[in-house]
Amino acid sequence: MTLPAKISTLWVVVLLNMIFADILSIFYPGTVAQLSTGTIEGVTITPMFLVLAAVFIEVGIAMIFLTRALAPRASRIANLAAVVVTILFVVGGGSLSPHYIFLASIEVLALLYIGYLAWTWREAEDAAFA
Numbered sequence: 193m194t195l196p197a198k199i200s201t202l203w204v205v206v207l208l209n210m211i212f213a214d215i216l217s218i219f220y221p222g223t224v225a226q227l228s229t230g231t232i233e234g235v236t237i238t239p240m241f242l243v244l245a246a247v248f249i250e251v252g253i254a255m256i257f258l259t260r261a262l263a264p265r266a267s268r269i270a271n272l273a274a275v276v277v278t279i280l281f282v283v284g285g286g287s288l289s290p291h292y293i294f295l296a297s298i299e300v301l302a303l304l305y306i307g308y309l310a311w312t313w314r315e316a317e318d319a320a321f322a
Contacts, residue, residue: 200259206302207252213295248281271310275303
């Protein structure tokens with residue numbers, strides 16, 4: 193598996209964990225009641241809040257494609273930036289529910305591995321990528 197394919201696949205792993213963390217959160221006791229009031233854990237759910245959440249999620253979605261489509265140097269830089277943004281989103285926007293902590297831990301570990309792979313991506317991989 194090429195390095196871009198490996199990193200791209202790891203972005204899929206991160207996103208699947210995000211999706212299931214959110215799906216399982218709906219079943220957590222009290223969540224539906226909170227959502228029906230337009231707030232969750234003290235945060236008011238507004239259209240702008242949902243747009244911002246969508247933008248943060250789109251970062252990971254875009255990286256699945258961009259990791260393979262960008263030139264190697266640009267891909268490394270984009271992955272490093274996306275890892276930082278996504279870790280902040282996962283940790284800052286998360287909850288302390290046991291299922292969320294577990295899935296977010298998997299997400300952060302996968303993101304750290306993406307960051308490591310991008311950071312250590314060298315000329316030899318660039319030649320194989322072209």
